[in-house]
Amino acid sequence: MAYSDKLLDHYENPRNVGALDKDSDDVGTGLVGAPACGDVMKLQIKVSADGIIEDAKFKTFGCGSAIASSSLVTEWVKGKSVDEAAEIKNTEIAQELALPPVKIHCSVLAEDAIKAAVSDYKAKKGSKVEAAE
């Protein structure tokens, strides 16, 4: 199977590998996939007071396409608002990395990971607002 240069670059030099403090109020964490399926992605976003994603980190257990997809989305979400980030579509990821058809599920998982991170952040924020009221 021939992989694109972009995909190989993200696999060999993944961006933003690491972890943010998951207990921090301004951090949203998304953990998607399952070990038994061969893919697990953990994506974290750090959001500023005005709702802009300042930082993003990931860790992924999976094939090269899964690693590259998660690396790519950490680049994409930075600087976006949480709502803009949640708009990212798996098709855009698949297209950017030229994923072969059998690897489309990796881009779906990456989209799910962003959404999960955003909703985790919003849930935290929501519960905090409730607590303040």
Added chain:
Amino acid sequence: MTANNSKSPIYLDYQATTPTDPRVIDAMLPFFNEKFGNPHSRSHAYGWRAEEAVEIARAQIASLIGANPKEVIFTSGATESNNLAIKGVAHFYKDKKNHIITCVTEHKCVLDSCRHLEQEGFEVTYLPVQENGLIDLEKLKAAITDQTAIVSIMAANNEIGVIQPVKEIGAICREKGVYFHTDAAQAVGKIPLDVNDMNIDLMSISGHKVYGPMGIGALYVRRKPRVRLVALINGGGQERGMRSGTLPTPLCVGIGMACALAEKEMGAEAERLRMLRDRFYKGIMDRLPEVYLNGDLDKRLPGNLNLSFAYVEGEGLMMGIKDLAVSSGSACTSASLEPSYVLRALGVEEELAHTSLRIGLGRFTTEEEVDIAVDKIASEVERLRQMSPLWEMAQEGIDLKSIEWANH
């Protein structure tokens, strides 16, 4: 002695195929042109010469497995041999017996042949394996009935390299009056096999797994007591009517030469490969925690390792070690996302089955290659673990089984 000049990627997939030994190629080449002939032509010297070459090859194969040359028939490969043995015996004895016994970790061509026979109305028992990959002899004994026509258990497994207790299985089958077929594609030329000592009635052999050419194999079919089978391929009645078709003289010469070399060199080669294999295994285990060997270590082909690198997905790992030609136990490239059925049959959990590599060392593997491979695999596993959320969780002491994963 080298098989090829380009050493990159380093070839570590000898259970998939082996390069044709240069000495085998030398033996084959004249039979393509200067010594060409149809071995079945009886009326001229071209035919006689080809026939003589084919019969020498048949004797070389027979010698390696302790058989009589008349008991060896040529096929296109081990897949055909397995099909012919199982379907051929089942069909011949179908009026008296309708039961077949095999094992869940057999090669796909054995399992698929059995599935087809099931559709025809035969009963098939698929024996489970123990955690070490070997069948339980008591379960085999218990499965044999007066309806059992044939037991088909492989000699050595293609994924995990474990060697089944062939001699014990042969003894049980002989005692119960049941034919014993063994798929020995991975075992011939790697470990000593003797059809009489082991009471083997049918044995499948592959050319390209034993440093011979692709496209040729053989089936040993016992004459005393005689095993009869219905042919799959009908025609001119070659190979005692069991397999029609003109024999490919150069390929026959090739597999024969390959077997002759194996017979001469197997002892020393096995010792060398065992040493390299142990060096490989130790090298990995010394550098990496949480690596698991799949299948029995002792009852194993000398050149095989199958390792699970916990918390690192096999296919992702393979991408990082593209300088090494290895095979992954994870079959994620297919749309199914199913890990190896062989590993699952050992009871290896799905998550670990996704993290496994099959490493096959062989005749042309060098110590230097082993050291390079160990270093590359260990470095890449370390790198990927650093970016694995599962590794991170395990380090934090989180039990991965306690998490409710969203299966997708």
